[in-house]
Amino acid sequence: MARLELKGVRKSFGGTPVIHDIDLAIDEGSFTVFVGPSGCGKSTLLRMIAGLEEVSAGEIHIDGARCDHLLPSARGMAMVFQSYALYPHMSIYENLRFGLVCQKTPKAEIKPRIERAADILQIAHLLDRKPAQLSGGQSQRVAIGRAIVKEPKAFLFDEPLSNLDAELRVKMRGEIVALHRRLGSTMIYVTHDQVEAMTMADTIVVLRNGRIEQSGTPAELYARPKNQFVAGFLGSPQMNMLSALGLQSGENRFSVSADGGRLRLQLPRLADATTGDLRCTLGIRPEHLELAEGGALRITVTAREFLGSETIVAGTLESGEALRASLRGAIDVRVGQSIAFDADPTHMHVFDQDGVALEIAEQPVIHAGMRRV
Structure with missing residues (x-):
């Protein structure tokens, strides 16, 4: 597990800034979801944490040590992408083994790690198959398994369910949450789907135009949005x-x-x-609206x-x-x-006229997911 901290992080592509002075602390063992509309910078921010994008300014710390100058392989993280990116000519066992060989894991550790990941994800019966023989959900489990075998400090998920159908997305959502409970690892998850964010996260970070609009628990953001954008974005x-x-x-x-x-x-x-x-x-x-004859x-x-x-x-x-x-x-x-x-x-x-929430005194706490009946 790892605690991550971003201090004044910026990113520009050429002369175009896309991430603006992000300050964020991600607690050890938390499930944090970056959510926002397309183009808000959530995937770019995740890729900077992973080391796949350079930081234009600012610092990224893992467990108190600065890491933004390190190569991705030296940061101790594992990333699950939107595309499964499995090697089609390798069996599932070989796909899981390949990353461990590349990072020079001792041979005696490789098989137990693969067996443990396969047991956690219930894919032990698939290890001899090729990726073309798997369904979308099975392929996504393998992609997650490839991250698990590395035993990383943190898991990074970049819209991993966007290629799945609606029913399978709901099922995989539950499986990833259950995986987090079993492993207790720090997880950062990127999605544009506010339902995924509300149902999966310990902490939600709402982004717009490369800036953090608000962060907090799902219940906090649902009940006390800081501005009109957050209020409109969360809730369906x-x-x-x-x-x-x-x-x-x-x-x-x-x-x-x-x-x-x-x-x-x-x-x-x-x-x-x-x-x-x-x-x-x-x-x-x-x-929060109720039918009423004289409403x-x-x-x-x-x-x-x-x-x-x-x-x-x-x-x-x-x-x-x-x-x-x-x-x-x-x-x-x-x-x-x-x-x-x-x-x-x-x-x-x-x-108010700027879209900022006006604080109303003595307002009762509203719990997310509760309705008046």
């Missing part, structure tokens, strides 16, 4: 964002109105106790998605803004129908 369906007007009434209450004044909420006061009108954005997660948020339904355990209803408010609600079970609504929702003030998020 995405958080609803409504134009709103806020008014701080002394030190006690903060009132906010949206949908042309049809929705009016009283929230706990803002932490900074600023008074006066405030143009802002009101964030409401779809799962303040009335939409005309434009789409309905039935997913079995839930129904996602999309519609347009009277203000013309879009709204989506995630409702438990099968809800019988039709396109063109008018329905209304209530919104619980304890689950509201308020963002």
Whole structure:
């Protein structure tokens, strides 16, 4: 296991900066996920940690020792790529053995390491096969096994599940999490899929345009996003964002109105106790809306998605803004129908004109994955 620390790390390709002053500590034994949209720099950051990309400025430390000047082979890490990159002319046993031979592992250690990795990943019966004889999930296990046999200080995963179908991705997601529990190793995982990030990570690092927007546990980022980007990126369906007007009434209450004044909420006061009108954005997660006959948020339904355990209803408010609600079970609504929702003030998020979350005092803790029923 290893503790990693990045200090003021930058990366430029020619004159174009892509990573900007990243400061980040990754705890020993943690499962950290880098997540963000395409082009945000998450894979580049991972490759710099691995030593596959040079650092333009800053330092990378492993267990307190600076390593950004070392070759990849000297850093004690193992990387699993998006492509399996298995040697087609070698058996699975030989694929697992090849990296150990290259790093001059003593011969007496090679077979026990391979057998241990094969047992962990349940691929012992595949060792005599060639890669062409494997399924996608089996090939991914072999690619992970090739990392395990090296007994690295840290595992680095670069979107390893993106080539798999939906059902297999869910299964492999669980297998990688179980592998982390068994090995207790430090793992860094890159994905653009926020569902993978939320379900797998101990710590999520949300990146945008080469900068860290926020890092923390999945529950922290879900319940207390620091800005509108993080709030919209994490959560499925995405958080609803409504134009709103806020008014701080002394030190006690903060009132906010949206949908042309049809929705009016009283929230706990803002932490900074600023008074006066405030143009802002009101964030409401779809799962925090409830059907109500006389609800303040009335939409005309434009789409309905039935997913079995839930129904996602999309519609347009009277203000013309879009709204989506995630409702438990099968809800019988039709396109063109008018329905209304209530919104619980304890689950509201308020963002200023720059998209920064306004801190609301005395707000209860919201646990990720919990909904009001």
